[in-house]
Amino acid sequence: MKSTAILVNEDTRVLVQGITGRQGAFHTKLMIDYGTKVVAGVTPGKGGSSIHGVPVYNSVLSALRKHPEINTSIVFVPAQYSLDAVLEALEAGIEIVVVITEGIPLRDELILVNKARSMDRTIVGPNTPGVISPGVGKVGIMPSQAFSRGVIGVVSRSGTLTYEVSMEISEVGLGQSTVVGIGGDPVTGLDFVEVYEMFINDLATKAIVIIGEIGGDAEERLADHIKRSGVEKPTLAYIAGMTAPPGKRMGHAGAIISMGLGTWDSKRKALENAGVMVFKAPWEISRALLNII
Amino acid sequence: MKLYEYEAKEIVSKHGVKVPRGFLAASINEVRDAVKKLGGEVVLKSQVLLGRRGISGGIRFAKTLKEAEEASLELLKMRISGEEVKQLLVEERICVDKELYLALTIDRPRRAYAILASTLGGVEVEELVKRYPNALIKITVDPVTGPALFTSRWLVEFYNLSKDLEPQVLKIIDSAWRLVVEYDAELVEFNPLALSCSGELIALDVKIVIDDNSLYRHRGLMDKAYRGLSDAEAIAKRHGLSYVELSGNIGILCNGAGLTMATMDLVKIYGGEPANFLDIGGGASSDQVREGVKLLLTNPRVKVILVNVFGGITRCDEVAEGVISAISEVGSVKPIVVRLIGTNDSIGRGILMEKGVKAFSSLREAVATAVELAR
Incomplete structure (x- = not known):
C-alpha cells in the first residue's frame, strides 16, 4: 500500500550533492539508517569512490545516467557553490531539490528559486532541515527520534524548533504525517501557503501545525490565504519571538524591510483572525491537538 | 552590513548619480577647511552606522563658519545609539x-x-x-x-x-x-x-x-563588516555566531534563531530575564560552542547560563566538548544549565556527566531550573 505522505514517499530516490563532505557523509548514513533510499552521491573530483556503500559520481549528469530513478536531491555543498549545485540538479531533470546549506547569498537564492519555479520544479529551503515522512523516509538532517508516524502535518520556518514541537506531538502519541522545513532565509522555494495546501489535499493529514517566527510576512500571507479559503482542517500555530525586543535583528534573516509587518502580535492577530489557534509554549500545541483529534 | 553615508555616496556618484558636494572631516580643522572650500551654507552630518541620526540630533545646519565650528564641536563629542561620532560629512546645503x-x-x-x-x-x-x-x-x-x-x-x-x-x-x-x-x-x-x-x-x-x-x-568589504559592533558582537561574528545583547541575567545559547527566540520567550514566561540572544547556527563545531560559552561566562551581568541544543546537523557531543573546554579555560563558577537532545545526545550527556555537569533532556525542567538559579 502506498502512503499518502507529501514530498517524501515510497517512490523517493535520493541523490546527495556534497556527499563526501563532513555533513554530507554523516547525514547520508543517518538517512540510510532511517530507511531512505539514497542511491547515489556527487562530489566533483571524487567520482568512483563510495560513501557508506553509496556510489559517488563527478556530476549529477553521470549519476542520473547510471540511476535514472533519482527524483530528489539533497544539497550539502558549501554556500559558495550552492547556486551551481542546484542549477546542475535542475538541468539534469531532478524534480525536488532540498537545500540544507545555510548562508547562501540572497541574490543566489533569488536566482535558484526563480529558475526552479520557471521549470515547475520544487525547491525546499535553502537553510532547511529538510523533509521527513515518519516511517517512510527522510530527506534531511533532523534527528529521527523526535518523529513518529501519525496524522499531524507540520510546516516550519525554523529547524530546531520543528524538532521541539514534533517531539511533543510524538510524545502525546499523535505523530506526524509529514514534516516540512521551508527554510529560515528571507527567500524560500516552497512557502507556508504551498505546503499548507499540500497538507489540505493529503489524506494522511488530519490537522496542521505551523511553526513561525517574528520577521518577514510569511505567516501573515498564510493567514490571508486561510481567511480566503476557509479553515478546512484544524490548524494550530506557534510563533517564536514573543518577547524579542523591537528593532533588534535576531539572527541573520531579519533585516529586510517587512512592510510594517512581522511582529509577534501582527502574526498572532492575523492567524487568529483566520481561525488558526496560536500558542505561547511549544508543548501547548500537542495538548491542544489531543483535544481536537 | 551597512556602509557609511560617505562611502555610499562615493559609489553612486561614480555611477553618475548627483550628490551634494562634500568633504569628510574628523576634526574642527578639517571642518573649517571643508566649509571654506564649499563656501555658503553647509550641512554637518554625523557618520554612524546605527540608530536614527536625524532624530538624535546628529545632523546640523550652519550658515557661517562660526556656526559650523560650534556644531561640529558638539557633534564630534556625541554618541548615537552608543556609537561614537568620529567623522562628519560636511556638505553644501541644497535648496x-x-x-x-x-x-x-x-x-x-x-x-x-x-x-x-x-x-x-x-x-x-x-x-x-x-x-x-x-x-x-x-x-x-x-x-x-x-x-x-x-x-x-x-x-x-x-x-x-x-x-x-x-x-x-x-x-x-x-x-x-x-x-x-x-x-x-x-x-x-x-x-x-x-x-x-x-x-x-x-x-x-x-x-x-x-x-x-x-x-x-x-x-x-570584509574588514568593514566589524564596524559599529560591540566587542562581544565582534567576537561572536568572528566565530560565526549570532549575538545580541539584552538586559537580563540569564545567558542563553541555542542552535537556530527560532529555538533561541523560543527559549528567550520561555525564560520570560517562567519569570526570568534573558541576558542575550546567542545562536550558534547549524552544525557548529566544539570550538564555536566554546567561544560562545566563554562570551557568556565572562559577561559580568550573566548569573546563570542556559544552553539549549536540539541536535540535528549540530552534534550534541561537539556541544558538550565546547561547554567543558569553555569552563576549564575560564575557570568559572557560574552555574550552567544544559539541555541536550537530538543527534549524538547520549555521547554528549556522557561527556558532560564525566565533568560533573548535569544535562537535562526536558526543556521545561531546564528553563525552570535556570530561572530558579538566577533569582
Missing part, C-alpha cells in the same frame, strides 16, 4: 523644491527585487508603508534581468517630474541595480532624493546594506 523616496530592496513574497518609490521623501519607509500607503508604489525587478526599461518612465510620471529628468532617474535606477550585481546589496535607499530648486535630482542621503552572506566574494 530643495521637493523631497522624494526611492529604494531598491528584496520583495520576499514575490521572490524578487523591487523598487519602492514615494512622493514623501525624508520619511522612514516603515512610516510610509503604515501611514501613507497611497503615496507609495512598488515595481518588481527581475532578479536575473534587472529593472525593466519602463521603470524610469513610470517613476517620472509617478513623481510628477518633467520628462527631461528621465535620464537622471534612469541613472539612479542603474546605480542601484549595479550595487545589487556588483556588491550584493540587499538595500539601496535614496532618501531623501531631492528635486533641487534648480531642477536637478540630487541624492541627499544614500543608504546601502550589503548581504552579509555574500562577503566572501567582496574581499575588500
Whole structure:
C-alpha cells in the first residue's frame, strides 16, 4: 500500500550533492539508517569512490545516467557553490531539490528559486532541515527520534524548533504525517501557503501545525490565504519571538524591510483572525491537538 | 552590513548619480577647511552606522563658519545609539523644491527585487508603508534581468517630474541595480532624493546594506563588516555566531534563531530575564560552542547560563566538548544549565556527566531550573 505522505514517499530516490563532505557523509548514513533510499552521491573530483556503500559520481549528469530513478536531491555543498549545485540538479531533470546549506547569498537564492519555479520544479529551503515522512523516509538532517508516524502535518520556518514541537506531538502519541522545513532565509522555494495546501489535499493529514517566527510576512500571507479559503482542517500555530525586543535583528534573516509587518502580535492577530489557534509554549500545541483529534 | 553615508555616496556618484558636494572631516580643522572650500551654507552630518541620526540630533545646519565650528564641536563629542561620532560629512546645503523616496530592496513574497518609490521623501519607509500607503508604489525587478526599461518612465510620471529628468532617474535606477550585481546589496535607499530648486535630482542621503552572506566574494568589504559592533558582537561574528545583547541575567545559547527566540520567550514566561540572544547556527563545531560559552561566562551581568541544543546537523557531543573546554579555560563558577537532545545526545550527556555537569533532556525542567538559579 502506498502512503499518502507529501514530498517524501515510497517512490523517493535520493541523490546527495556534497556527499563526501563532513555533513554530507554523516547525514547520508543517518538517512540510510532511517530507511531512505539514497542511491547515489556527487562530489566533483571524487567520482568512483563510495560513501557508506553509496556510489559517488563527478556530476549529477553521470549519476542520473547510471540511476535514472533519482527524483530528489539533497544539497550539502558549501554556500559558495550552492547556486551551481542546484542549477546542475535542475538541468539534469531532478524534480525536488532540498537545500540544507545555510548562508547562501540572497541574490543566489533569488536566482535558484526563480529558475526552479520557471521549470515547475520544487525547491525546499535553502537553510532547511529538510523533509521527513515518519516511517517512510527522510530527506534531511533532523534527528529521527523526535518523529513518529501519525496524522499531524507540520510546516516550519525554523529547524530546531520543528524538532521541539514534533517531539511533543510524538510524545502525546499523535505523530506526524509529514514534516516540512521551508527554510529560515528571507527567500524560500516552497512557502507556508504551498505546503499548507499540500497538507489540505493529503489524506494522511488530519490537522496542521505551523511553526513561525517574528520577521518577514510569511505567516501573515498564510493567514490571508486561510481567511480566503476557509479553515478546512484544524490548524494550530506557534510563533517564536514573543518577547524579542523591537528593532533588534535576531539572527541573520531579519533585516529586510517587512512592510510594517512581522511582529509577534501582527502574526498572532492575523492567524487568529483566520481561525488558526496560536500558542505561547511549544508543548501547548500537542495538548491542544489531543483535544481536537 | 551597512556602509557609511560617505562611502555610499562615493559609489553612486561614480555611477553618475548627483550628490551634494562634500568633504569628510574628523576634526574642527578639517571642518573649517571643508566649509571654506564649499563656501555658503553647509550641512554637518554625523557618520554612524546605527540608530536614527536625524532624530538624535546628529545632523546640523550652519550658515557661517562660526556656526559650523560650534556644531561640529558638539557633534564630534556625541554618541548615537552608543556609537561614537568620529567623522562628519560636511556638505553644501541644497535648496530643495521637493523631497522624494526611492529604494531598491528584496520583495520576499514575490521572490524578487523591487523598487519602492514615494512622493514623501525624508520619511522612514516603515512610516510610509503604515501611514501613507497611497503615496507609495512598488515595481518588481527581475532578479536575473534587472529593472525593466519602463521603470524610469513610470517613476517620472509617478513623481510628477518633467520628462527631461528621465535620464537622471534612469541613472539612479542603474546605480542601484549595479550595487545589487556588483556588491550584493540587499538595500539601496535614496532618501531623501531631492528635486533641487534648480531642477536637478540630487541624492541627499544614500543608504546601502550589503548581504552579509555574500562577503566572501567582496574581499575588500570584509574588514568593514566589524564596524559599529560591540566587542562581544565582534567576537561572536568572528566565530560565526549570532549575538545580541539584552538586559537580563540569564545567558542563553541555542542552535537556530527560532529555538533561541523560543527559549528567550520561555525564560520570560517562567519569570526570568534573558541576558542575550546567542545562536550558534547549524552544525557548529566544539570550538564555536566554546567561544560562545566563554562570551557568556565572562559577561559580568550573566548569573546563570542556559544552553539549549536540539541536535540535528549540530552534534550534541561537539556541544558538550565546547561547554567543558569553555569552563576549564575560564575557570568559572557560574552555574550552567544544559539541555541536550537530538543527534549524538547520549555521547554528549556522557561527556558532560564525566565533568560533573548535569544535562537535562526536558526543556521545561531546564528553563525552570535556570530561572530558579538566577533569582
